[in-house]
Amino acid sequence: MILACTILFSGGAAWAWSGRLGWTFKADAPITSSVAVAGGLVLAGDSVGNLYAVQAASGRLAWSYKGTNSVVGRPSIMGDKVIFAQADGTITCLAVKSGKVAWQYVPPEESYAAETVVDGTAVGENKAFFVKGDGKLYAISAANGKVLWTYDSGLELRSAPAFASGLVLLGEQRGVFSAISPKNGKRLWGGGAGGAINTPSVNGGNVFFSSWDGSVQSVRIKGVVPQWKANVGDPVTTAPFIGGGKVFVGTANGKIAALAEKNGSVLWSFDTQGGSVAAQPVFGEGLVFAGGGQGTLFVLDAASGRERFTFATGGGINGSPAFAGGVLYLGSADGNLYAIM
Template sequence: MILFATEERNGRKETKKDAWKFFFVVFALFCGPPSEGAWPTYHGGADLKGVADVALGDTLELAWRYDAYGEVYSTPVSDGERIFVSAKKGRVVALDLTGKKVWERSFARTNDAGQAMALRFEAPLACTDGLVFAGSTRGTLFALDAGTGETRWTYETDGIIVGSPNFIQPLEPQEARRVVVMDQSEGMLHCLEAATGRVVWKSMAAERCDGTPGVANGRIAYGSCLAALHVYATDGTHLRDIEIGGDAQIAGGVAIEGRLAYAGLRDGALACFDIEAGEVLWSSEESDEQTFSTPAVTEVLVVYASDDGFVYAVDKKEGKPVWKFNAGGLPYSPVVAKDRVVVTVDGVLYLLKLSDGTKLWSKEVSDDATSAAIIGGMVVVGADDGTVTSWRVSFP
């Protein structure tokens, strides 16, 4: 079975109001807390909850646009100082927070005829501890220096990488940071030392896995074509498989909060799992089409998107519907910034109210755009026209 995941300033005269506006933008970009700056995976932190402590208001305005000269495949990520994207023809590009290029790397392989062929990075990038991790469809994981783009190490999974690498926060001060990456075809996790690429452990093979494992609280959770959620301890111990059954394969990212995990299913449902007890607590079955987006998990609601064209919000306790927004297309994984939901739909960027799903603002980006990242107080997306675009809070 095959599953698919996927300003200009007018003159030099500046009023006092404009000066205050400039001050607040600079503050948001450079003086905010780390939670506002960094976005190390495509869906926020390693837990993939997709939330940011950033106030976006009711409208956004263009901050900058960068042309990467080739389709930008996946959501930008950031270490709080730089923004990293993968682009067509095997390229990884680093930008600063003003949209200026810092470095660019191109990666290729040699085919059987001796010709150089560009690698493809379908998996979202990830970054931590001064490193950027890029997984290719040929199964190679590259660890790049975040400041220079220099290759620190490479690792061969002997498979295909389509889910984002993720990282394990050390539980003890003496522990080294580790990174985990999934071999799609085998459904096997490879755990490596982040600094060296040394193999720490490998999981058992499960079944094809197109999604990204969530990592939090000493646990790793991911789904597969077996219609099950697989749970490991971060030391590599296999804890349990939570079977769902039916047409409930999981091909999206798994968000973790405490002992609970949330994932979309092929039958359209969103499921909540107790990964310690090994059971499904509830299933929200609003959609009849597949739900492979990664859900955003807030204090009260879980927000997710389905292939039926709707963005849904359900309550966390029982999964009961709270609101739905008709996106009129194919919505990607939503993210939440305080009381706002940010979601892209067929190349259009939307800003919704978290409380009731009311549309506040929208802007066409291109024919197709990645899901959004919240970086340095800005909303950043990549697009199929080769651009990386940033929007910031629009001040009155």
């Protein structure tokens, strides 16, 4: 396999991030999760249930945990613990430094479809939150993994919840956005769209949520005041990412779109010429990092949407990368975890 890193310059602009490959770590199977960074370690999981902790500085394996099913979503960091989900509904809590198991939630023996988890966890108020194919949002204790409460949406849930501003924020398949009390699982307020809603994001006191009907919305959390609603023209397949005064989303038709954070006006759209964008775009150092369905990482100028760099992997990019300390950490279905500087 040949890896290609193409660096494109225009107008003499100089970027601290250069697109240079720092290291590559080879996993046992395709990387299926998003990437998290904590305590000098890069955390990502693969399709056979391994969670890897790789040293950010060197790319050497610090430790690995062997699970039984695909690791999904982004591992959640809570203090010195990492909590992650597997597709069979198992939620595991490990010590970040050592990989030692603190606890594990194993679903009861019911139908596989009901227990399936297709996205990751969120953490807050000493709880971990996740959704399953049975249509329920679960809150479990971050101390021991015991179920504390459930919220029943009435329809299968496929997008991870988020936790911010003292609320559990949930996008539902039935086109409903819900703000839920983390204490008891009661729905406090919400909104709606014409299609399934992805994982919400929060910035500056506003919650942003996107939908498969092409809409992106912003609502002020305090007072529940709608700010704006826009449409990017394609089904939106990713959670919004907010950075640099803009909101970035990916679409089912292979596009990356940028909207103004203040009013929702569509600023630009970039066509990856590939399949559906599954991974949430990431912003850093004036750049947008977005994985295309064909396995290419596109690095765009956040101001204009112009392509600055491309990095080709040997498989699809199904999980979101992480940008930390000036380094982009990326997982691919080719089984590699990359550090690009």
